[in-house]
Amino acid sequence: MSGTLILNASAEPLSFIPVRRAILLVLKEKAEIVEEHIEKRFRSESKDMPFPLVVRLVKYIRIPRRWRSVVSNPILFARDQYTCQYCGRHKNELRRNERLTREHVKPISRGGLDTWDNVxxxxxxxxxxxxxxxxxxxKMYPKETPSEPRYIAIVLLRTRASGVQKRYIEPFMGSE
Ligand SMILES: [Zn+2]
Incomplete structure (x- = not known):
């Protein structure tokens, strides 16, 4: 349980924040609860509130695009669902002496670049x-044509999300 997933007013997932902070945003009417825990409540000396799993900001905030498009393996593997794009095996299906790697579709030695659309x-x-x-x-073609993840941050968010929270993240993971 990694806190509350906070969505922009546009429903775009932004981040995880501590539950306490999410409650505060709700009390200040800056955010509203979208999903709450079925059983758990948030209790303090003065409050007894639903336990927010997902909240949405009331006002849209602009996110500066500060994620430069540097390729990194954690994001690459998450983008590709931890699955080899050639043989289709998931990370968990690999043998003990095998691992996931970054593969350049057009090899560096043949003039390929280390960019999202080539890894x-x-x-x-x-x-x-x-x-x-x-x-x-x-005759080896990647199952998915490589592209820059639409929101790099979102790819990472998904790895932290619980079942209910994932439903709010996945629609934003497309690459078009
Ligand atoms: Zn493979």
Whole structure:
């Protein structure tokens, strides 16, 4: 349980905040509760409130685009659902001596760049097999065409979210 998921007024997921802070926003009428815990309540000396799992800001706030598009493996693997884009195996299905890797669709040695539209998640076996070949040379094409995650922050949010919270994040994970 990693706190309360806070949504922008547009319903776009923003962050996780401590439950106490979420309650405060609700009391100040800056946010409203979208989902609350079925059983749990938030109790203090003076308050007995629903326990907010998801809140939404009343007013839209502009988010500066400060996430530069630097490729990192945690975000890459999350973008690709921790699944090798060539053989389709999930991280949990890999053998003990295998791991997920960053694979360059157009190899660096062939002029490819380390950019979101040229990197994909591959198991070490597939990465080795594809080596420095272009997709058509080895008939290996990533299942999903690589692209920059629409909201990099959201990809990371999802890894922290509980079941109910995930429903508010996933519609925003598309890459178009
Ligand atoms: Zn693979």
């Amino acid at each position: 994909t998640t591959a198991c070490s076996r597939c990465n080795h097999k594809k080596s420095d070949k272009l997709p058509w040379e080895v």
